[in-house]
Amino acid sequence: xxxxxxxxxxxxxxxxxxxxxxxxxxxxxxxxxxxxxxxxxxxxxxxxxxxxxxxxxxxxxxxxxxxxxxxxxxxxxxxxxxxxxxxxxxxxxxxxxxxxxxxxxxxxxxxxxxxxxxxxxxxxxxxxxxxxxxxxxxxxxxxxxxxxxxxxxxxxxxxxxxxxxxxxx
Numbered sequence: 001x002x003x004x005x006x007x008x009x010x011x012x013x014x015x016x017x018x019x020x021x022x023x024x025x026x027x028x029x030x031x032x033x034x035x036x037x038x039x040x041x042x043x044x045x046x047x048x049x050x051x052x053x054x055x056x057x058x059x060x061x062x063x064x065x066x067x068x069x070x071x072x073x074x075x076x077x078x079x080x081x082x083x084x085x086x087x088x089x090x091x092x093x094x095x096x097x098x099x100x101x102x103x104x105x106x107x108x109x110x111x112x113x114x115x116x117x118x119x120x121x122x123x124x125x126x127x128x129x130x131x132x133x134x135x136x137x138x139x140x141x142x143x144x145x146x147x148x149x150x151x152x153x154x155x156x157x158x159x160x161x162x163x164x165x166x167x168x169x
Contacts, residue, residue: 025098025145026135030084030116032092032151042119043151045082045096046075047106047133053113061127065119080105086151095146106133112167116149116156126155137168 032041042065048056055071064072075081082102086092096102106114113130121127131147132138138147141160148159162168 027095027097027145028147028149029095030093030149030151032086035153036086036151037092038088039120041086043084044117046115047080047111048113049110050112056115061124064117080109118151118156121155122153123155129156129158131158132162132168137162
């Protein structure tokens with residue numbers, strides 16, 4: 001009897017703790033808008049650490065999407081790239097929840113930021129965006145713990161703005 005009461009108390013305490021801290025609730029919502037909904041579009045969502053970030057930022061769109069790009073192939077095979085494909089007549093959106101496997105890979109590699117990149121951008125400078133993963137960068141800025149990203153023909157944009165603090169850019 002006493003063991004049952006202890007177990008119930010433990011379960012309630014864990015549930016309350018998870019609710020109060022918001023553990024496991026963050027997610028990234030990526031949505032195609034406008035003419036993107038009429039095309040075949042490849043999208044990659046890649047978690048990177050501080051040491052890698054600069055290398056990913058230096059890559060051109062043509063270099064990144066080139067067949068046989070080793071960096072892209074490695075990111076997919078090692079599980080820290082979440083590739084998505086939007087097609088005409090599909091919902092053209094994806095939600096990557098914190099409990100999904102790719103977040104685990106990002107944590108394992110010490111990812112501090114994530115890139116959202118797509119291959120049909122009409123502007124060579126707007127084909128990707130880099131956003132912080134740290135919850136402190138989004139505190140008070142997210143609706144339903146969701147980072148909202150839009151893919152438009154003119155480029156990828158964050159619909160939610162991270163903090164301007166150092167480390168959040």
